[in-house]
Amino acid sequence: MSKGHDRHLHLGLWLTFLDAAEWRDPASRAEELNSLQPYVEVAEIGERAKLDALIRGDGLGLPLPDPEQAFAGSLEILTLLAALAARTERIGLIGTASTTFTEPYNLARTLATLDHLSNGRVGWNIVTSIAGEEQFGYDEIPGHEERYERADEFIEVVSKLWASWEPDAVLVDRENGVFFDPDKINTIDHHGKHFRVAGPLNIARPPQGRPVFVQAGDSEKGRDFAARHAEIVFTAQNDIGKAQAFYRDVKRRVERQGRDAARVSILPGLVVTIGGSEAEAQELHDRFLARIDYERTRRNLESLLGGVDLSDIDLDERVPEERLPEAGALTRQPGRAQIFIDLAKEKGATLRRLLQALGTAHGHGRVFGTPEQVADHIQRWAGARAADGFAVSPAQGLAGARLFADEVVPILQDRGLFRREYTGGTLRDHLGLPPVP
Amino acid sequence: MSKGHDRHLHLGLWLTFLDAAEWRDPASRAEELNSLQPYVEVAEIGERAKLDALIRGDGLGLPLPDPEQAFAGSLEILTLLAALAARTERIGLIGTASTTFTEPYNLARTLATLDHLSNGRVGWNIVTSIAGEEQFGYDEIPGHEERYERADEFIEVVSKLWASWEPDAVLVDRENGVFFDPDKINTIDHHGKHFRVAGPLNIARPPQGRPVFVQAGDSEKGRDFAARHAEIVFTAQNDIGKAQAFYRDVKRRVERQGRDAARVSILPGLVVTIGGSEAEAQELHDRFLARIDYERTRRNLESLLGGVDLSDIDLDERVPEERLPEAGALTRQPGRAQIFIDLAKEKGATLRRLLQALGTAHGHGRVFGTPEQVADHIQRWAGARAADGFAVSPAQGLAGARLFADEVVPILQDRGLFRREYTGGTLRDHLGLPPVP
16 A cells, blocks of 8 residues: 555545435435335445445444334345346455354354355454343343454354365365365364354355454543554545544554554544535535434433433533543443533533534434545545545435446546555455465 | 155255275375365255255364364354355255353344344254363263253243244334334343343344254153254154154143144254165175274264273173163263164164164164165155154265265155245244244
């Protein structure tokens, strides 16, 4: 990867087709929320634009049964990606799965199968989960520390399983009747604190060796975990200075692990609103803001901040500092909480601004403007080493994905910032990553 | 379902494209064992023939690392079916998953997603697993009794989760901004011996209400379990008289549960070899027998029979009765073991014949002949109430699937025994099952 403005970006596309409130539009396809077809259309849009990957989170609970929240129900993402693997050829497929609430042998099989079926296009967004314990017999979710400890061992186990078939174990020697070489398939005999797994995996080595490791590590523990394992780091950043500091910090941590920092791509989320003119973009953005349900969003913010009560604060007042928790003391999403604490403390944001930041983009960056302006924003952040690219979330749903692919990406291509064609077949190829040892 | 010979059969197609030894054929596609393409071809063949479903087992271990065994490595089936859901329109998709080594909340999500993405075409082959404990931290596999007890509770939990969204919970009321009705999404608050699960599921009710329940219940416990839950019963039968007795017994058990026996389809496996003439079929069958590795198959039989030593018995001798175990005392697959014990005791089968039954069809029925003869066999068993149809496993791989679809199915259609067109969209429709209450 070369330096400065001309280096190549990596772009992921959030795999959704309905903006959170967009469903009320008469033309929305809200009825198809659980159907394959609209996801296939997003996937095709992303592939046409030669994007690196489709990405999608996943949740285990049904938070706040809220009648306006179309997304409370969410298809299991690895299953959805398997369907999309069968309808795409080149684009990467990044899905989320929990190390806290799954078994390593099962998840290793699912991801290996996905990597085989997609010819090596799978990425695994590794999460330790911030919810869901009540579905798995826990009284409360294991602590931050314990979750990350289990996650480290989980990754050790699945990595050993994926490596349990050596690359040349499959022979298909018809003449001698030898399908595979049993000497090249090894047990792993893992005996750890959290897992005992004998191995080998019962699936041949995946095409990429293993899925690309993706992580969203906002907290201290999360950053260290990302530094040890991640090849893509997702992050929520809405301030270029803070994003630069995060970027420097993570790359430094990666280097301290003896890894090549250039091979870890930092991709902040970016909620994009595209208009034909500046005025149209402004109008779309205003409409986006107008859709926020401040009452509901305040409850979400209170929950993110560890249960603080903000109900007596006027929307146009600042949140008193003594109401704000120490992010480090929070069990769930301390990094994400920090963004809002910073906004309130350092930027003097009113409650309304906090709720806008949460309600429109969950703390991620936002940009609205003409295709040119959106491209400028992307180029500026990348040039300033605040990002290696973005995980783009179109605020206008399927139409927004189309606008990004057809209007913004060509500008980035013309500026030499983004590929015009895929040069390889696997997600590792798209990211310029070397083979797994 | 009408009575006698003219009733409609249900036919599943084993989702494989390589016969166990066929891979040595120069024209085989053994190199594609882990690629999507050949499975798509099998799926298209099955759908063209209007078969009820594709079916496939799954295993968690890598038994007997044996260099001739192409199938030791096996893709995770639910992931494979998700990919096939995206490439097919009507055929049912039946996959295997374990109640012993998965969590109900996770499996409920995967199967609900599959049912959504396939528009209601999913069946779940419920297994309690006979291997794999060493991958999940167990010293030994939980006993037969405990596995079935857990399986009963597992089914209770996942059924509650699938029912946790009432059918009319999703409103998509644009005018009033109400996506779903929170009063119609219910927690399940399950507190059982094996599981504590709060619910609700975070995915809307699947199109079929829940997947079609499929079970292979050979043992006493298995038959009772099937009687309580199954809508399709897979079984290994290689004798029409025993198959009739099994059929009567299972249907009676179903009725004793207060269920309609006509709505439970009993489908024995059937390994099919099709020739253009009787002589050609015989020759193909002989070639099939000649491929058996008697040494390896004997080890498999010894293991199936609970570790008995048969190494000193000549292939053309009978197995002494005192060497044969009581099937009921076996932890793994007592029902399958019974088939071989019966063959040895009642039919006086030589060791060679036992190994042929195991090595070619794992105890399932076998038929070889012209398309007409294969159709006759199917009609005869169905007419004699030994089966409601078959799970067909073509011994000639992809070519065999094509022969079955193009040569045998039309005969069954001409005889009025099998549909010429799908009349519904879901697997429940194909099976003539009423909606889930």
